[in-house]
Amino acid sequence: MTIDLLAASDAPLRTPWADPDSYWGAMTDAVAGVPAPAAALHLDALRYNALDMLVRAAGVPIRVASKSVRVREVLDAVLRLPGYCGILAFTLPEALWLAEIHGDIVLGYPTVDRAALRVLASDERAASRITLMVDDLAQLDALDAVAPPTGRPEIRVAIDADASWRAPGLGHVGVRRSPVHEAAEVAALARAIARRPGVRVVGLMMYEAQIAGQGDATGAGDPVIRWMQRRSAQELRDRRAAIVDAVRAIAPLEFVNGGGTGSLELTAADQSVTELTAGSGLLAGHLFDGYQAFDPAPAAAFALDVVRRPAPDIVTVLGGGWIASGPPVASRQPQPVWPHGLRTLAREGAGEVQTPLQGRAAAGLALGDRVWFRHAKSGELAERVDAYHLVGAGAPAGTAPTYRGEGKAFL
Ligand SMILES: Cc1ncc(COP(=O)(O)O)c(C=O)c1O
Structure with missing residues (x-):
């Protein structure tokens, strides 16, 4: 499918991430039946981020950093x-x-x-x-x-x-x-x-x-x-x-x-x-949440399967250790974002093949449910998956291949 961020330009700007239940519900629907790990991209959020960056640029043209996409x-x-x-x-x-x-x-x-x-x-x-x-x-x-x-x-x-x-x-x-x-x-x-x-x-x-x-x-x-x-x-x-x-x-x-x-x-x-x-502000890796001047929408995220429950307040998902480049500090880990109230364990972090998550939301999760994460950096998630599953106007809207999905690995 061709992504058209202009198509809806006369429609009111939707900000569906303001309602997390339905936002992450739509993301979950977009990857239903797709084996995890599965990445999704919300086109309303992408459009908001792209337009917000234009407003911030105040008329100065923006060159897109492809590494961040x-x-x-x-x-x-x-x-x-x-x-x-x-x-x-x-x-x-x-x-x-x-x-x-x-x-x-x-x-x-x-x-x-x-x-x-x-x-x-x-x-x-x-x-x-x-x-x-x-x-x-x-x-x-x-x-x-x-x-x-x-x-x-x-x-x-x-x-x-x-x-x-x-x-x-x-x-x-x-x-x-x-x-x-x-x-x-x-x-x-x-x-x-x-x-x-x-x-x-x-x-x-x-x-x-x-x-x-x-x-x-x-x-x-x-x-x-x-x-x-x-x-x-x-x-x-x-x-x-x-x-x-x-x-x-x-x-x-x-x-x-x-x-x-x-x-x-x-x-x-x-x-x-x-x-x-x-570039980073488009897909909005979670490191870009930490700025006073802007507040990007969580456009890209990935879902992992809950596969075991080591304790009543802990579930373990398969995968997760997609650590971002840069200094090896905790903030380079993916951030569990949905359901709310889950965190990685300090001693284990996001693991190579398994990631335990602790918090009040764990009790409500069953094996086979999905947990959504945001990558710390915007472009690196694309090196881990072949495609983004798109969500447009709240509904699944096809897929877009990543560089990796097109058989390209440049760095
Ligand atoms: C040369 C150069 N310009 C601009 C940027 C900013 O890119 P982004 O907006 O994705 O953070 C970067 C990021 O590392 C860069 O290396």
Whole structure:
């Protein structure tokens, strides 16, 4: 089926998750008869999340982070909404695959994949549709080694500049990605790329992970997080403006990309930025519940079977240990969400093949019943299942294959 998020655009916006009984009941109906583990995606929730992100972006176009979705039909449906533009892909083989259909793909991360670089350099159409990400000339050496500049189409590149905060007294705050941080460093890289044949600088990306990917409504540390994010944002606004000025003096930029789901309103307000990236807020892994500025609907979830009862207040489901990437802390576990009132055990957690769940709801569950979980991260669930079972207007609405279901495993 083709997901059409515009079809219902004149209907009142439904928020069925506000009534958990019927919401999770509809999700359960969508996977009735489907062996567990079974994943479902509620289209009203997806539509709400997609539209809410547009409101938060305040007119600045959003590029969709495909890693946070990994379902082509969902990417296509979101990209049909006015306000979304292009894809931020995560590997070059993925970008080449998506470029068969999509015309504006920025590879969000550097690549040294020789085979994929060779394909890109031998395909005029793909080369016109895909922009590589570069933060080191050695990445372009890898390209030149497989496809000399004279015999290939011009390759589009964007520069990834470090958006982390070098905080006085705290040191590095943010992720470890690009080595170029100051305007002079970024300009030197841009100049060196501009001197090379066979490549053209068309974009700049600066992703402020310490703001966009760090929840500020998660618990006792929130005031410190908010202070850090305020200070980092101030520092970034000036530095990003200086970097953009310096690079624009060397190469006309088609885009300056920034932000993520957690920073849409903040990054949109930065005059240097021409487009945003976001993905996680669409399917809404539960880590994205921990932000003050927005409250995503629980669009994607997966159901597991209750298979045994070790104690009156504990049931055990088969599976569950789909732990999200990142630091190995408790919040990276899937979250049991329905029925309400179940939690994993501290000593066991979500297990490789079994997950005991304790709580008042356990007494009401029988063997064969289902428990719904949300994954911590939005895209990783798609690596575990072949399809999402869709729910539209409260009723089952077909399925959408994941990348895995299409036989694709990119990372
Ligand atoms: C380069 C880049 N931009 C933006 C994002 C934000 O993506 P999301 O909205 O899915 O959190 C990420 C996430 O890691 C990223 O790596």
